[in-house]
Each structure stands twice: as C-alpha cells, then as structure tokens.
Amino acid sequence: MSLAVAAKTDASxxxxxxxxxxxxxxxxxxxxxxxxxxQIGEGExxxxxxxxxxxxxxxxxxxxxxxxxxxxxxxxGEALPxxxxxxxxxxxxxxxxxxxxxFSPMSVSDNLxxxxxxxxxxxxxxxxxxxxxxxxxxxxxxxxxxxxSMSGGEQQMLAIGRALMAGPKLLLxxxxxxxxxxxxxxxxxxxxxxxxxxxxxxxxxxxKAPLALELANRVYLLSLGRIVAELDPRDITSHDDxxxxxxx
Amino acid sequence: MADWSYIPQVLVSGLGIGCVYGLxxxxxxxxxxxxxxxxxxxxxxxxxxxxxxxMLFARNGVPLxxxxxxxxxxxxxxxxxxxxxxxxxxxxxxATMFVMILATLAAQIVIERLTLxxxxxxxxxxxxxxxxxxxxxxxxxxxxxxxxxVGGSIAIVGLLAAFFSLTKTGKAMRAxxxxxxxxxxxxxxxxxxxxxxxxxxxxxxxxxxxxxxPTQYTAFNVGVPFAIxxxxxxxxxxxxxxFGAFLGGLLLGLLQAxxxxxxxAGLKNVAALSVLLLFLFIRPSGILGAAK
Numbered sequence: 001m002s003l004a005v006a007a008k009t010d011a012s013x014x015x016x017x018x019x020x021x022x023x024x025x026x027x028x029x030x031x032x033x034x035x036x037x038x039q040i041g042e043g044e045x046x047x048x049x050x051x052x053x054x055x056x057x058x059x060x061x062x063x064x065x066x067x068x069x070x071x072x073x074x075x076x077g078e079a080l081p082x083x084x085x086x087x088x089x090x091x092x093x094x095x096x097x098x099x100x101x102x103f104s105p106m107s108v109s110d111n112l113x114x115x116x117x118x119x120x121x122x123x124x125x126x127x128x129x130x131x132x133x134x135x136x137x138x139x140x141x142x143x144x145x146x147x148x149s150m151s152g153g154e155q156q157m158l159a160i161g162r163a164l165m166a167g168p169k170l171l172l173x174x175x176x177x178x179x180x181x182x183x184x185x186x187x188x189x190x191x192x193x194x195x196x197x198x199x200x201x202x203x204x205x206x207x208k209a210p211l212a213l214e215l216a217n218r219v220y221l222l223s224l225g226r227i228v229a230e231l232d233p234r235d236i237t238s239h240d241d242x243x244x245x246x247x248x
Numbered sequence: 249m250a251d252w253s254y255i256p257q258v259l260v261s262g263l264g265i266g267c268v269y270g271l272x273x274x275x276x277x278x279x280x281x282x283x284x285x286x287x288x289x290x291x292x293x294x295x296x297x298x299x300x301x302x303m304l305f306a307r308n309g310v311p312l313x314x315x316x317x318x319x320x321x322x323x324x325x326x327x328x329x330x331x332x333x334x335x336x337x338x339x340x341x342x343a344t345m346f347v348m349i350l351a352t353l354a355a356q357i358v359i360e361r362l363t364l365x366x367x368x369x370x371x372x373x374x375x376x377x378x379x380x381x382x383x384x385x386x387x388x389x390x391x392x393x394x395x396x397x398v399g400g401s402i403a404i405v406g407l408l409a410a411f412f413s414l415t416k417t418g419k420a421m422r423a424x425x426x427x428x429x430x431x432x433x434x435x436x437x438x439x440x441x442x443x444x445x446x447x448x449x450x451x452x453x454x455x456x457x458x459x460x461x462p463t464q465y466t467a468f469n470v471g472v473p474f475a476i477x478x479x480x481x482x483x484x485x486x487x488x489x490x491f492g493a494f495l496g497g498l499l500l501g502l503l504q505a506x507x508x509x510x511x512x513a514g515l516k517n518v519a520a521l522s523v524l525l526l527f528l529f530i531r532p533s534g535i536l537g538a539a540k
Contacts, residue, residue, distance in 0.1 A: 101427055102427075102430070110419050114419060115434055166435060
C-alpha cells in the first residue's frame with residue numbers, strides 16, 4: 001500500500017499536502033465511501049466530480065473527521081486524528097461545508113472573527129480581514145448585517161471569507177456554486193483561482209463540471225463511493241468525454 | 249377576602265424573587281444553548297451558593313464578600329466537575345435529552361443528600377448585605393437586600409450580554425449553540441465551550457443563591473423548587489433566550505407574589521405551575537420565541 005502511495009506521489013508533480021489511503025466512511029449503516037485513495041499536491045487545485053450521491057460530501061467530511069470513517073489521512077506526512085474535526089481544523093484544513101454552515105443570526109463581522117478563532121495575533125487578524133474584504137468587497141458593505149439576511153452569493157462569499165480567516169493551508173469546498181446565479185458562481189470561482197495561483201491548495205467538490213474543469217489542475221471522478229477515474233482536465237474536451245468516464 | 253392594599257409591597261418583593269428565578273433561568277439557557285442539555289442540577293448550584301457562603305462566613309469567620317466569591321468559584325468548579333463526570337460521558341454516547349435530564353436530576357439528588365449528611369437539615373441563613381432600615385417610597389418599604397438582588401441581577405444580566413456579544417469566547421459559545429458542527433470546523437473547541445457553559449451557569453446559580461439567602465434561608469432541599477422555578481422562567485421566556493428567561497423570572501416572581509396575597513402562601517407553587525401549563529398550552533415558544 002505504502003509503495004503504491006509513493007509511486008503516485010512521484011507521478012504527480014508536487015509533493016502531497018494531503019494523502020488519503022483506504023478511506024471509507026458510513027452514515028449510520030450505509031457505507032458511503034469505499035476505500036478511497038487520493039492525493040492532493042502542495043498548491044494544487046483538485047476538483048472532485050461525480051453525480052449526486054457519489055459520496056463527494058462524505059469524502060470531505062471524512063477528511064475532516066466528521067463522519068464515522070476508517071482508513072488513513074496524512075497531512076504533510078503526519079496522520080490526522082480521525083474523529084476530531086476541531087483538531088483537524090487547527091492543523092490548517094478548513095472545510096466550507098455544504099449549506100455553508102454560517103452562524104446565520106450573527107453579523108458578518110462576527111462570522112469572520114470566529115473564522116480566526118484560533119488566531120491570537122491582532123495584527124495578523126487585521127491583515128487577514130483586510131485581505132478577505134479586498135477579495136470580497138461586497139462583504140465590506142455588510143459587516144454589521146446579520147449573515148442570514150444576505151443573498152445566497154454573499155453568504156457563500158462570507159463562508160469562504162470566514163474559512164480564509166483561519167489562514168488555511170488546505171481549503172475544502174463543498175459545492176460552492178449550489179443555488180447561485182451563474183454570474184456570482186463565476187465571480188467566486190475566479191477568486192478561488194486567484195487564491196490557488198497564490199499557492200493555496202484547494203479541493204473543490206462540484207456538480208457543475210465545466211466550471212470546475214476550467215480551474216482544476218487535476219480531476220477525480222467519484223461514483224458510488226469509489227474513485228473511478230483520475231483525469232487531467234486538458235484531456236476532457238467535451239461534456240461527452242466526461243459522461244464517458246462516468247459510465248465507463 | 250385578601251387585602252389588596254398590600255399589592256405594591258407584594259409586587260416589590262415579587263420583583264426580588266423574580267430576579268433570582270431569572271438568573272437561574274439564564275443558567276438553564278446558557279447550558280442548553282451550548283449543548284442542547286437541560287441541566288436539572290441547576291438547583292444544587294443555587295443551594296450550594298448560599299450554603300457554602302454560610303459555612304465560610306458563620307462557621308469559619310471569613311468576611312462575607314470573600315466568602316461569597318469563594319463560594320461562587322467553588323460552585324463553578326463543581327459545575328465543571330458535573331460536566332466532566334456526568335454529562336460528557338453521556339454526551340459522547342449521544343444520549344437522549346430524557347437521559348440527560350434524569351442524569352442531571354440524579355446529580356442534583358446526590359449533592360442534596362451529601363449536603364444533608366455534611367451540614368444537617370437545619371435551615372441556614374446569611375445576614376443582609378447592608379444592615380439598615382428599609383427605604384420608604386410612597387408607602388412601600390424597599391429593603392436594602394432587595395436593592396442588592398435587583399441591582400446585582402441587572403448587573404449580571406448586563407455583563408452576560410456584553411460577554412456574549414463583545415468577547416471572542418462569548419461569541420464562540422453562541423456559535424456553538426447556533427451550529428455546533430460549523431463551530432468545530434472553525435477550530436472552536438466545542439467540548440471546552442460546554443465545560444465553560446457549566447462553569448458559567450453554576451456561578452450564576454450560586455450568585456442567585458447568595459443574593460436570596462438573607463431574605464429567606466437555605467437548606468439542603470431548597471434546590472429543586474428553585475430549579476423548577478428557574479426552568480419555568482426559561483420556558484416562559486422562550487427556552488434558550490437568556491434575556492427572555494430573565495423576563496420570565498420577573499413575571500413568575502410577580503405572579504407568585506400576587507397568588508400568595510390572593511390565595512394564600514400554600515398555593516404559590518400552584519400558581520407557578522399553572523403559569524407553566526398555560527404557556528405550554530398557549531405559547532410553548534415563550535415570550536420571545538424559543539431559540540431553536
């Protein structure tokens with residue numbers, strides 16, 4: 001097993017920031033993930049695509065230690081605790097969950113502050129906050145507003161902004177485009193692309209494949225809880241190509 | 249027939265006891281918000297606040313303010329101990345609300361009986377904090393202890409409001425109550441927040457117990473009635489709403505006081521429980537609407 005992992009690491013250009021081996025997870029008695037192996041390189045933007053119910057959210061939750069899971073996840077070579085999302089988050093892995101998980105009755109400003117809960121340094125806090133507000137200028141106008149009262153797009157921006165306040169080393173995003181207008185989705189994905197070019201490693205789970213393919217360095221296709229293909233997005237030239245892989 | 253000319257005087261004393269119910273109700277809310285747990289050991293905190301202060305002051309000659317501070321700190325520690333020993337093991341096993349209520353009630357009874365063994369069944373009291381004749385305002389006597397109770401309660405409510413809206417720790421506790429999983433994903437140590445919630449509501453209970461003891465008495469078995477009144481205050485205010493619980497406590501205190509005049513002291517608990525039933529039937533989400 002470890003040999004196979006090493007071989008794969010050599011195959012990708014960057015050293016792995018995250019490596020999962022034999023990751024399985026279940027919800028109650030339903031197995032939603034079956035022995036998934038995957039690698040995320042330093043600075044990589046990896047898209048995980050797949051139909052509804054493929055286990056994409058479960059995969060991200062299993063990495064965070066949120067769902068009952070087996071297998072091993074290594075972060076920069078060190079094994080992550082498996083049932084302790086607080087510990088995983090404090091290592092610098094931040095998940096923007098499905099549905100965003102905002103503290104809706106609290107203000108935008110408070111949400112951002114809580115994203116940096118573990119940060120003690122005031123100057124660094126200010127720096128990060130200014131950076132987030134520069135990335136998402138719309139949040140700047142709404143700092144005092146209750147998070148739940150904003151539009152879906154603004155809420156998604158806040159969720160990503162809050163995640164960035166933690167100063168993540170690896171950012172996991174669960175369908176950030178869900179329910180958003182195409183224009184807003186594009187704006188958000190552009191920002192993610194920018195962050196990635198600055199060196200942030202990102203795992204992007206998406207149903208809207210074309211958008212994710214534009215950004216991704218690499219693509220995993222997930223189906224029925226297994227990785228069925230690992231692709232270079234440049235090889236996928238049409239929707240038919242992708243569909244072929246789904247059903248291969 | 250009752251003599252209604254006493255009404256203003258009665259309302260004033262109802263206000264005092266109402267503040268205490270309110271503080272206890274806030275204690276219920278703080279723990280409920282952090283964890284979804286209804287902690288029926290809340291009454292033990294109230295009893296021990298008065299009892300420990302009495303033991304330190306009357307038996308060991310510790311000055312009253314110092315005795316009170318030590319008692320509050322000791323009860324806060326006990327709150328953390330209950331969280332660790334009773335609540336957390338069950339919480340980790342995802343015990344149901346019903347199990348939690350029983351377990352905390354059991355903790356309440358254990359503390360009550362241990363207190364009985366330690367100090368006996370005789371009621372204990374504390375001197376009033378300011379020993380001066382009551383102020384007379386428009387024919388209504390306002391004792392200094394009442395001023396302490398009302399002033400102390402309002403100060404605590406203000407401090408709590410500031411804690412929850414201004415400090416990072418307070419905001420993190422609120423975040424846990426809004427969405428515990430999302431809070432964990434931000435790296436907020438959710439289980440430490442639960443311990444903190446127990447410390448905070450234990451301290452609140454002890455403070456309430458110390459405030460009220462000079463006007464009544466404390467004994468090993470005063471905890472449960474206080475817990476029930478505080479619980480009613482929390483329900484009436486809208487469970488999980490600290491400020492609502494305080495309003496609920498005031499309302500309950502005033503109604504109880506009126507019931508004593510109208511129907512006699514024996515029916516004071518009937519009045520309180522009737523209020524509870526009334527709210528459960530007509531407005532189960534309370535004055536302000538339940539937090540969840």
